[in-house]
Amino acid sequence: AQKVTQAQTEISVVEKEDVTLDCVYETRDTTYYLFWYKQPPSGELVFLIRRNSFDEQNEISGRYSWNFQKSTSSFNFTITASQVVDSAVYFCARRPTGGTSYGKLTFGQGTILTVHP
Amino acid sequence: DVKVTQSSRYLVKRTGEKVFLECVQDMDHENMFWYRQDPGLGLRLIYFSYDVKMKEKGDIPEGYSVSREKKERFSLILESASTNQTSMYLCASSYLEEQETQYFGPGTRLLVL
Numbered sequence: 001a002q003k004v005t006q007a008q009t010e011i012s013v014v015e016k017e018d019v020t021l022d023c024v025y026e027t028r029d030t031t032y033y034l035f036w037y038k039q040p041p042s043g044e045l046v047f048l049i050r051r052n053s054f055d056e057q058n059e060i061s062g063r064y065s066w067n068f069q070k071s072t073s074s075f076n077f078t079i080t081a082s083q084v085v086d087s088a089v090y091f092c093a094r095r096p097t098g099g100t101s102y103g104k105l106t107f108g109q110g111t112i113l114t115v116h117p
Numbered sequence: 118d119v120k121v122t123q124s125s126r127y128l129v130k131r132t133g134e135k136v137f138l139e140c141v142q143d144m145d146h147e148n149m150f151w152y153r154q155d156p157g158l159g160l161r162l163i164y165f166s167y168d169v170k171m172k173e174k175g176d177i178p179e180g181y182s183v184s185r186e187k188k189e190r191f192s193l194i195l196e197s198a199s200t201n202q203t204s205m206y207l208c209a210s211s212y213l214e215e216q217e218t219q220y221f222g223p224g225t226r227l228l229v230l
Contacts, residue, residue, distance in 0.1 A: 035218070037221075042223065043126075043205070043207075043223050043226075044221055044224065045160075045221035047218050047220070050218055091160065093160075104162060104175070107152075108159050109157055109158060109159040110159050
């Protein structure tokens with residue numbers, strides 16, 4: 001199976017610190033999509049970003065930024081000036097394009113982020 | 118806004134019982150998915166469906182079956198619940214086109230005693 005690995009099980013920071021969540025994936029596919037989801041205490045996964053493997057540009061959305069490095073098969077997520085509301089479990093995921101595997105996400109183990117006031 | 122709802126947030130069942138978990142989406146999505154979430158393992162795909170009456174096995178289908186009689190509804194069935202099926206179950210849906218993102222329901226936390 002082509003794995004997605006989030007090496008950090010838990011991260012604890014103090015408000016206003018920057019924090020980076022790591023994601024490394026395995027793939028034999030030429031093209032694929034990468035995702036980040038946030039799961040707050042309410043339980044519902046919230047979509048944050050989708051990245052096509054063709055597009056290696058980094059992306060910034062407010063305090064969130066993503067660093068996609070195809071050469072190292074990594075898709076890391078940074079939160080700048082973290083806030084208590086950022087406390088959640090964050091999942092990285094991968095999905096191949098095409099074939100009968102369309103739509104089938106492979107998730108990492110998740111990283112529990114706790115931001116203390 | 119996309120809405121995916123699951124019939125129960127919390128469920129307690131006994132070993133050997135037949136359990137039905139229901140999921141409904143209101144966005145006319147073709148694809149629907151069932152995952153289970155366990156600490157340290159992330160989310161693992163149990164089954165998915167890309168059309169009414171169509172289903173495909175995911176990574177961990179053993180002990181589960183599914184039913185999709187209507188486009189908006191996807192049911193997960195535990196034929197004979199066992200304690201190792203105690204978990205959080207998440208339903209998701211998406212459009213058929215592969216670029217579309219999956220939208221998740223709030224989850225059902227199932228405890229099998």
